[in-house]
Amino acid sequence: MIYRLLTADDTSAFCQKVSEALAKGWELYGDPAYAYDAQNNVMRCAQAVVKEDHAPYSPEMKLGQQ
Structure with a gap:
């Protein structure tokens, strides 16, 4: 999972x-x-997301393109 x-x-x-x-x-x-x-005088949002991924994790992995 990533x-x-x-x-x-x-x-x-x-x-x-x-x-x-x-x-x-x-x-x-x-x-x-x-x-x-x-x-910056703004509200900021955050949301965690996960995805099943069977490829080995690598720090070079571009998560947004998964």
Whole structure:
């Protein structure tokens, strides 16, 4: 199983990022998280996703292309 943490500002772009991952076979893992980024004066979102993958893990693996 491989794991990714998707993050972005709290905009529709974040929802699109998560939706794209789900369309590529990733599954939600846990609840989303929200936090205020005081330096940039925005809310930030995070959502963990996982995917079954039978290939050996490699740090060079580009998870977003899986």
